[in-house]
Amino acid sequence: MRHIAIPVAAGLLAAALAGPALAQDKPVELRFSHWVPPGHPMHPAVEAWAESIKKASNGTITIKIFPAQQLGKAFDHYNMARDGIADFAHVNPGYEPGRFPIMGLSEIPFIFANSKEGSAALDAWYRKYADKEMKDVKYCMTFAHDPATFHTTNKKIVVPGDVKGMKIRPANATISRFISLLGGTNVPASAPEARDVLEKGVAEGITFPWGSIVLFGIDKVTKHHLDAQLYVTEQTFVMNKDKYNSLSPAQRKVIDDHCTPEWSEKIATPWATMESSGRDKIKAQPGQDVYPITPAQLAEWRKAAEPLMKEWESQVKKAGGDPAAIYKDLQDELKKRNSLY
Known part of the structure; x- marks a missing residue:
């Protein structure tokens, strides 16, 4: 009995310490900048994501959202996160030719069949390479809009x-x-x-x-x-590294738990639904x-x-990557989620 009680007691002690540690963390407000209008479906999806972060952090992390290019132009959002103009930023990596060669694979036609499960596949694939291409920010997640x-x-x-x-x-x-x-x-x-x-x-x-x-x-x-x-066009959420590192370990875990392929699909789904419905709306117009x-x-x-x-293969080779392996990685993730074109 003694051998069983010790790890149980240790586990209870760790749980007891973890809760108060989160509750006692210093409150922080993070600025999230994006460039689509508030009427865009990504905006309420980000609001729900921010609310989930607030709840998971026992209210110690709040996120203030700045839509519609309020903090800067769409083309500048990666640098805005890097430089601390925003704590989180919504980035279209494809707005910056040559800067993210591996990510460029996702933009090539006839790869993605959908952007719901496809977004989870995209994020699961890219997070293996994000530290190489986006090393001056904290990578959070990537998703895609519906095929265009x-x-x-x-x-x-x-x-x-x-x-x-x-x-x-x-x-x-x-x-x-x-x-x-x-x-x-x-x-x-x-x-x-x-x-x-x-x-x-x-x-x-x-x-x-x-x-x-x-x-x-x-x-x-x-x-x-x-x-x-x-x-499809990829959309990426990135965070200022210094801001991330300034958070407590418990708060960083909350952020990490909200930067996942599962959250990528949650953010992408309402956007994908809106995009696919647009076809019939346009067809109905005289x-x-x-x-x-x-x-x-x-x-x-x-x-x-x-x-x-x-x-793309040539660009990735120049950057020191293995294009065949990288492409196979993406195909495998898409097949796993029934999203390969």
């Missing part, structure tokens, strides 16, 4: 050759390169600025998920929509042309995207 496509103002895009000569706002660095390979001209603009460049005629088309076309009012200026699942493509046309798109994989 081309939307244009006047000229229809049906096959890859139609992009030639067109001015397109790209979603990320990889899609930007795709547009260049197809003979188009890129018009860089963050999501909140996208409608403006289309309205002014600076761009003739955009690569965007369906629901966001409606949310950002882009359906007011676009009328042709390619009905195909082409690509004057909107939502058109399917044939299997042969889809094969053309897949063929046209092949050079992107070769270029």
Whole structure:
């Protein structure tokens, strides 16, 4: 009996010490910056995430959310977390070409079948590499929006050759390169600025998920929509390292418990639902042309995207990575969650 009682007593003592330690931790308020509007489904998902952190920390960690680029432009959010302008930041790594070569794999067309379970797969895959690519911040999680496509103002895009000569706002660095390979001209603009460049005629088309076309009012200026699942864009939450390290061990554990593939899927799910519902909303609008493509046309798109994989492999090799192993890692995670294209 004595041998059993000692570990039980030790466990009870550890539990007794852990509770008060968390309760006695110094209260801290963390600033979370993102760049989508409060009406975007990611905003309430982040609110629920923040509330869960508050509850798990016995109220010692509160998170104040700054939406809609209040603390800085969308393109700057990684640096904002690194430099402490924000404690947490919502980053689109694809806004910074060449900075995160491994992450770039997620942007290549025809890899993701969905972004719910697919987001959990994406996060589980990338956290193996995050310390290498995002070493100047504390990595939290990555998820993706629902598979997206081309939307244009006047000229229809049906096959890859139609992009030639067109001015397109790209979603990320990889899609930007795709547009260049197809003979188009890129018009860089963050999501909140996208409608403006289309309205002014600076761009003739955009690569965007369906629901966001409606949310950002882009359906007011676009009328042709390619009905195909082409690509996803990754979204990453990162934290200022010094702020993370300043937290108590118990508080850091709360943060770690909220930076997981499971939370990635929770954050992604309402966004994915909104995006997928956008297709039917656009189809129901008068004057909107939502058109399917044939299997042969889809094969053309897949063929046209092949050079992107070769270029990604080259970039990863230059960064010291093994592209074959990294790609297999992602495929395995996606297969595990029934999300491989």
